[in-house]
Amino acid sequence: MLNKDNDPKIEALREHGVLNPKAEMVRDELFQKYDFFDRRDLLQVKYEMLRRVKKDRWTVTETSKTFGLSRPSFYDAQNAFNNKGLSGLVPAKRGPKKAHKLSGDVMVYVEEVIAQDQRLRAYDITSLIEKRFGFKVHPRSIERALEKRKKKPGKQDGK
Numbered sequence: 001m002l003n004k005d006n007d008p009k010i011e012a013l014r015e016h017g018v019l020n021p022k023a024e025m026v027r028d029e030l031f032q033k034y035d036f037f038d039r040r041d042l043l044q045v046k047y048e049m050l051r052r053v054k055k056d057r058w059t060v061t062e063t064s065k066t067f068g069l070s071r072p073s074f075y076d077a078q079n080a081f082n083n084k085g086l087s088g089l090v091p092a093k094r095g096p097k098k099a100h101k102l103s104g105d106v107m108v109y110v111e112e113v114i115a116q117d118q119r120l121r122a123y124d125i126t127s128l129i130e131k132r133f134g135f136k137v138h139p140r141s142i143e144r145a146l147e148k149r150k151k152k153p154g155k156q157d158g159k
Contacts (some may be wrong), residue, residue, distance in 0.1 A: 010040060017091050018042045018108050025068025028052070045069075046077045046089045053078075102145040110131075110142060111149075122146075 005086075011018035018041060020026070026039035030048060039045060049067040052058045053074070064071045080088030102110075106129060113128055114120055124137035129137050
C-alpha cells in the first residue's frame with residue numbers, strides 16, 4: 001500500500017499538502033487491517049490520532065508513537081482541530097504570506113528610481129536596494145512586486 005508507482009492518490013495527497021512523509025511509521029492497527037485507512041493520508045492519520053486519545057482514552061505519548069508523530073505534533077494538531085475543525089489539520093502553506101522585503105517604503109523607492117531612469121531593469125535595482133536598505137532581493141521578486149502594483153493601483157502606499 002505504501003509504494004505504489006504512479007498512484008494517482010499519492011499525487012492528489014501531495015498536491016493538497018497532506019501526503020504523510022513518514023507513512024511507514026504509522027503502526028496503528030486500523031491502518032494495518034483496513035484498506036479504508038491510508039497511512040499516506042496525513043489528514044486521516046492526524047484525525048485518527050486525535051480520536052484515539054479523545055474516544056479510546058489512549059495516552060498522548062502512546063498515541064504519538066503509534067502514529068509516527070511527535071507529542072508536539074499531537075498538541076499542534078489538537079489545537080488546530082479545536083480551533084478550525086477538520087480543515088485545521090491540513091498543513092498551512094509554507095513561506096512568507098506577503099512581500100516581507102519589498103514593503104511599501106522599498107517599493108516607493110523602486111518606483112522613484114524607475115521614474116528617474118526608465119532604462120533600469122530589476123537586476124540593476126537589486127544593487128540599489130542593497131545599498132539603500134542593506135538586504136538582497138532577487139530580481140524576479142522585484143518584477144513580481146511591480147506587476148502586482150500595476151494590477152492594484154490603489155495599493156501604492158504599501159498598506
